[in-house]
Amino acid sequence: MSTQDNKLLNVSDLHVAYGKVEALTGIDLTLKEGQLVTVIGPNGAGKTTLLSAIMGVLPSTGTIHFNGQDFFSPEVETLVGHGLGLVSEKRELFSTMSVQDNLLLGAFLRYRRGDTSYDTTLAEIYSLFPRLWERRHQQAGTLSGGERQMLAIGRAMMGKPKLLMLDEPSLGLAPLITREIFRIFADLRRQGVSILLVEQNARAALKVADYAYVLEGGQVAMHGPAADLANDPRIIEAYLGLASKHQELLSS
Amino acid sequence: MNLQIATLLGQDGLTNGAIYALLALSILLVFTVTRILLIPLGEFVTFGALTMAAIQMGKLPQLEWLLLGLTCIDCSLDLYQQARSRFNRRKLQGVALKLGYAATLVILVHTLPLAELPMGAQILLTLALIVPLGPIMYRLFFQPLADAPSLVLLIVSIAVHVSMVGTGLLLFGPEGARTKPFSDSGFHLGSVMLKSQTLWVILVSIFLIVTLFIAFERTLYGKALRATAVNRMGARLLGISPVFAGKVTFALAAFIGSASGILIAPITTLYYDSGFIISLKGFVGAIIGGLVSYPLAAIGSVAVGMVEAFSMFWASGYKEIIVFTLIIPFLIWRSMTSHHVEDDE
Ligand SMILES: Nc1ncnc2c1ncn2[C@@H]1O[C@H](COP(=O)(O)OP(=O)(O)OP(=O)(O)O)[C@@H](O)[C@H]1O
Ligand SMILES: [Mg+2]
Numbered sequence: 001m002s003t004q005d006n007k008l009l010n011v012s013d014l015h016v017a018y019g020k021v022e023a024l025t026g027i028d029l030t031l032k033e034g035q036l037v038t039v040i041g042p043n044g045a046g047k048t049t050l051l052s053a054i055m056g057v058l059p060s061t062g063t064i065h066f067n068g069q070d071f072f073s074p075e076v077e078t079l080v081g082h083g084l085g086l087v088s089e090k091r092e093l094f095s096t097m098s099v100q101d102n103l104l105l106g107a108f109l110r111y112r113r114g115d116t117s118y119d120t121t122l123a124e125i126y127s128l129f130p131r132l133w134e135r136r137h138q139q140a141g142t143l144s145g146g147e148r149q150m151l152a153i154g155r156a157m158m159g160k161p162k163l164l165m166l167d168e169p170s171l172g173l174a175p176l177i178t179r180e181i182f183r184i185f186a187d188l189r190r191q192g193v194s195i196l197l198v199e200q201n202a203r204a205a206l207k208v209a210d211y212a213y214v215l216e217g218g219q220v221a222m223h224g225p226a227a228d229l230a231n232d233p234r235i236i237e238a239y240l241g242l243a244s245k246h247q248e249l250l251s252s
Numbered sequence: 253m254n255l256q257i258a259t260l261l262g263q264d265g266l267t268n269g270a271i272y273a274l275l276a277l278s279i280l281l282v283f284t285v286t287r288i289l290l291i292p293l294g295e296f297v298t299f300g301a302l303t304m305a306a307i308q309m310g311k312l313p314q315l316e317w318l319l320l321g322l323t324c325i326d327c328s329l330d331l332y333q334q335a336r337s338r339f340n341r342r343k344l345q346g347v348a349l350k351l352g353y354a355a356t357l358v359i360l361v362h363t364l365p366l367a368e369l370p371m372g373a374q375i376l377l378t379l380a381l382i383v384p385l386g387p388i389m390y391r392l393f394f395q396p397l398a399d400a401p402s403l404v405l406l407i408v409s410i411a412v413h414v415s416m417v418g419t420g421l422l423l424f425g426p427e428g429a430r431t432k433p434f435s436d437s438g439f440h441l442g443s444v445m446l447k448s449q450t451l452w453v454i455l456v457s458i459f460l461i462v463t464l465f466i467a468f469e470r471t472l473y474g475k476a477l478r479a480t481a482v483n484r485m486g487a488r489l490l491g492i493s494p495v496f497a498g499k500v501t502f503a504l505a506a507f508i509g510s511a512s513g514i515l516i517a518p519i520t521t522l523y524y525d526s527g528f529i530i531s532l533k534g535f536v537g538a539i540i541g542g543l544v545s546y547p548l549a550a551i552g553s554v555a556v557g558m559v560e561a562f563s564m565f566w567a568s569g570y571k572e573i574i575v576f577t578l579i580i581p582f583l584i585w586r587s588m589t590s591h592h593v594e595d596d597e
Contacts, residue, residue: 057485080491092486094479104472105479109491111472159490 007065008033008163008194009054014062016046016053023049024218027062031163031211036185036195038205038226040239041215047198048089050215051165054196055079055086067162081109085161087169091152095141099132102140102151106158118158125154128184145172153181157188164188165196170204182208202239206230214239261561267450267519268533269557270457271512275534276541276549277464278505283543284481285501286494287402288394291409293534294527295416296382296509301517302420302524303378303510305429310367314423315381316358322388323354329391357381371434375514379507386506387499394502395495413528420524428526433518453515460508461550477501533560533575540582552582 009031016024024046031037039047053060056076064071067082094102103125107118126133129150135143140151153169166185170178178201185195186208199205206212209226214235222229229235275293282290299315306313327347334343357380366374393412397404433449440446468474480487480497488494509531513522520526533556540552556575563574 055489057489075493076488077491077493080489086489088485088489090485092483092489094482094486096482097475097478101475101479105475105487105490105492108472108476112491155490 006033007031008035008067009196010063010065011054012063012065014050014053014060014064016049016058016060022218024053024060027215027218027220029213029220029223031194031196034189034192034194035210036189036197036208037211037213038197038199038209039213039215040199040202040205041221042238045215046218047215048167049218051086051167051196051198052088054165055084055088057086057088080159080161083162085156085159085164087152087156087164087166089167089171091148093140093148093151093155096139098137099140099143099151100136102155103132103158106155107160109159121158121160125157129154146174146177149173149181150177153184161193163194163196165198167198168200169197170199170201178204202235203230206235206240257565261565262558263446263450264564265558265561266554267453267516267557268560269554270454271516271530272534272537272553272556273550274457274460274508274512275531276537276553277461277546278508279531279535279538280541280543280546280549281464281477282501282505283538285477286390286394286398286405286498288405289409290502290505291406291413291528291531292389292416293505293509294529294531295413295420296386296506296527297513297516297530298420298424298522298524298527299382299385299416300378300510300513301431301522302424302429302513303381304374304514304517305431306424307366307369307374307377308431310365312361312366313378313381316354316361318419318423319381319384319388320354320358322385322392323350326388326391327351353384371432378514379510382510383503383506386502386504389506390498390502391495395498398494398498417525417528420527424524426524428521428523429517430521431514431517447519449515449518453519456511456515460511464504465546473500529572533557536576536579539579542586 007030009029011027011029014024014027014029015022027050029037029039029050039050041047049058052058054064054066056071056074056079059073061073064074066079066084069082071079094105097105100122103122104118107115107121110118126136131147132150132154135147140148143151149169149172153166156164156166169181169185173181182204185197189195189208197205197209206226206229212223212226212229213220214222214229222232222235224232230240275297278293279290282288282293303313303315327350330343330347334340360377361381364377366377369377389412393408394405397408433447434452435448437448468478476487476492477497477500479490480492480494484494487497509527512530513527516522534553537553537556538549540555541547541549556578559578560571560575563571567574
């Protein structure tokens with residue numbers, strides 16, 4: 001805990017291969033305590049692979065420094081124990097269990113460590129997502145796509161992670177809810193939760209983020225403060241351009 | 253057949269059915285959480301009964317050495333694993349605790365006047381010796397194979413069963429054993445006599461089943477085990493490790509198995525190799541529940557017990573055949589009603 005002490009997450013020279021095919025070739029990424037960092041990039045760039053490797057779901061080479069400790073291809077449970085949380089692309093809900101049970105299980109480690117304040121967190125999550133409160137006795141497998149997203153996000157928040165990683169949380173959500181969710185991320189950041197956000201919705205992601213990485217073909221193509229990237233002509237062309245063209249079309 | 257015979261047979265059927273139901277539940281529990289078909293469950297039954305019998309005869313049960321030996325192997329594996337990463341104080345405490353537990357039991361067994369102990373203490377001692385074997389068994393034989401295909405798990409399960417039967421012969425010898433009933437009195441219900449042990453078996457079984465049900469539905473630990481069964485990766489992402497879940501379910505299975513053995517030991521003479529056929533009948537019950545439904549498995553098991561008791565009266569030579577043929581119509585019915593479900597992992 002000296003020079004690195006405000007670096008919550010530092011990934012260096014991370015390689016991940018599926019069989020012989022390298023999906024990530026030497027990624028370096030840093031996230032400081034309290035920051036919201038976003039990773040954008042085209043389909044198949046390796047964003048999901050990156051989050052899975054940091055989480056220990058996929059074997060990797062390179063070092064992962066998290067919360068003052070170095071990990072080499074660690075186990076998922078170890079990292080969760082150290083305060084890492086992931087809303088995975090597949091959501092991984094417990095489909096035959098109720099919404100409320102799914103949420104409560106999010107606090108399993110807190111419960112196991114004798115922290116009994118998770119009831120308050122549950123109430124907070126229900127007030128953030130009233131829809132989940134209405135459906136608390138429903139089986140998670142029968143929720144709509146958007147409700148499932150809310151549940152996955154809420155479940156991860158129940159664990160009060162130091163760093164919350166989200167893989168395309170706005171996927172399939174109505175625009176109104178998407179805006180709401182991004183507002184929640186901004187709130188969480190203000191409360192001191194660090195967030196690593198993978199998003200297709202580059203415009204919204206760059207707006208809330210402090211710092212951004214652009215992943216292309218398994219490598220970091222660009223990185224910088226989110227506000228700078230949002231004004232970078234290449235980014236506008238590749239990731240924001242479509243939307244502005246769309247708007248031109250609509251307005252004409 | 254008159255009413256008296258029918259109630260006697262019904263009593264037997266219900267007693268056996270209650271035990272099969274307990275075993276069916278543990279088979280289901282272990283299977284859904286770990287994908288392992290726990291063939292050695294029957295050995296926990298015989299170990300429970302035979303250890304209890306040995307204690308009542310004032311003999312050393314010998315099982316304490318098995319426990320100590322396996323604990324030593326388990327702990328050296330733990331230490332080896334830690335030496336490769338880094339030593340962690342909490343884990344070292346765990347190792348010390350496990351060794352201390354096994355050593356304490358060895359000392360207790362060798363100093364206590366076993367035969368003179370009250371029955372409750374004898375039961376506790378038996379459980380204390382056998383239950384830890386469950387998690388150790390998981391740690392040594394199944395944990396390294398957690399990602400192996402189901403067939404490999406099944407083969408290992410059979411191998412563990414065979415070696416435990418051998419160990420049983422070594423520890424307890426080839427003689428059968430029976431234990432004293434929990435209480436001596438019988439009850440009269442009209443003109444028929446109810447054996448008190450029958451009541452014990454039924455009451456304790458119902459109590460255990462209800463407790464398990466509440467634990468699984470209401471407590472977060474129970475929910476965590478269910479969650480592992482539903483979605484292993486989802487559970488891992490919340491810090492619920494499959495190793496933890498595996499050890500807990502194996503401990504539960506060892507507890508239920510040995511408790512069943514202690515319950516039936518006063519009614520039936522058990523040999524070192526009797527466990528398999530008993531747990532197989534629980535398995536038939538579990539199959540009737542389609543290896544998923546707990547209530548159906550419990551009902552199926554009671555049906556197995558009843559069919560067994562009544563076929564004993566009408567066609568005693570064919571008893572086992574009749575019981576095991578019971579599985580066929582259910583398998584046919586299952587294969588006709590259920591459509592193939594894709595593996596979602
Ligand atoms: N299990 C796998 N086996 C082989 N290749 C894989 C596997 N998973 C992912 N890949 C490949 O690795 C590359 C990166 O995939 P990844 O899922 O990380 O992309 P992504 O950036 O998350 O894309 P998207 O935006 O579509 O979610 C892709 O080319 C993909 O086909
Ligand atoms: Mg992805």
